[in-house]
Amino acid sequence: MEQIWTNARLATMADGSLGLIDKGVVAAKDGRIVYAGPADDAPATAARITDCEGRLITPGLIDCHTHLVHGGNRANEWAMRLAGARYEDIARAGGGIVSTMRATREASEADLVDAALPRLDALIAEGVTTIEIKSGYGLSTADELKMLRAARALAGRRAVRVEPTFLGAHALPPEYQNDSDAYIDLVVADMIPAAAPLATAVDAFCEGIGFSPAQCERVIEAAKAHGLAVKLHAEQLSALSGSALAARHGALSADHLEHATEEDVRAMAEAGTVAVLLPGAYYFMRETKLPPVDAMRRHGTRIALATDNNPGTSPTTSLLLMLNMGATLFGLTVVEALRGVTVNAAAALGLGEDVGTLEPGKVCDLAIWDVTDPAELVYRIGFNPLHQRIKDGQ
Ligand code: DI6
Ligand code: FE
Secondary structure: OOEEEEEEEEEOOOOOOOOEEEEEEEEEEOOEEEEEEEHHHOOOOOOEEEEOOOOEEEEOEEEOOOOOOOOOOOHHHHHHHHOOOOHHHHHHOOOOHHHHHHHHHHOOHHHHHHHHHHHHHHHHOOOEEEEEEEOOOOOOHHHHHHHHHHHHHHHHHOOOEEEEEEEEEOOOOHHHOOOHHHHHHHHHHHHHHHHOOOOOEEEEEEOOOOEOHHHHHHHHHHHHHOOOEEEEEEOOOOOOOHHHHHHHOOOOEEEEOOOOOHHHHHHHHHHOOEEEEOHHHHHHOOOOOOOOHHHHHHHOOOEEEOOOOEOOOEOOOOHHHHHHHHHHOOOOOHHHHHHHOOHHHHHHOOOOOOOOOOOOOOEOOEEEEOOOOOHHHHHOOOOOOEEEEEOOOO
């Protein structure tokens, strides 16, 4: 055996719960887990043996919804809002999502990578080993591709798995004002074929201030025609049943979901579409409508949690904080919160075979924590107890 970690408390996430194993051992070879379980049956010798001294090991954390690559930030706009400016005034003065689009267009691919690295490092410092990154602030074919290339380049700069998602239908660029159908034509005919080799999934913003369900369905159909997986920003601000639309198309996930109905989450459960909850955006926008977590439980809809890191509505780079907010704001249990950033986040990215649990055959991505009770990871606010992070067995 190449490596074993001994004397650990394992939260394998393998059995529908936390899968806790005391005095557990993880063994790895060629970057994959070959054993995760009680010490009795574990391989006894290895080239490298690490005594974990009773620490908790979880799967490496997975942030399954981010807009980590973007130019600039909107701290000044937020300061204006705190001082009383209305969102519409800021948008009319060229602010809002369009100001991020402008900063992103002005940035080179290298600039975007440099700007994203400190945010990525903050996530990595909390034990994140897999991250999804969306485009969606370029809003032209060239700038959307530049964002996707920047997302992929990040994986060459740090030991992290990056899943790039094409989100061309995020907002309407100024060039297409008053003609959103023409912009969707461009997304479908031009952008998706060009993005297909760079992205694993396609997302869209299904919302009154975004794109209609009919427009999103055109995007989804084009994505599927190019062999790409599908995700959808749905039911964040209003109920359009975008999440049920996503489920009908076998989407990996529908995300936000504050305004989702019982019918929506039932459709998602049946299709295996994961509900990705984003408490950072809910908190930062001071929303009050809670996602229907009880209905999700009743129907067996899988729940994931993510940062939604973006400069407008969720400027957070702490997935640990999302664990706490998922619990305090949305009422998730410790088990639900922790499964939401591991096994269910993996499912939201279509990576359930590869990551998200401590099981033989999975990639050996580990987070080793200076805690013994998993509840401590959800309980603390603004405290990072990561002891060590292992990516691909390293
Ligand atoms: N939902 C959001 O909350 C963000 N995008 C989305 O689809 C907003 C992005 C921004 O304001 O920059
Ligand atoms: Fe988002």
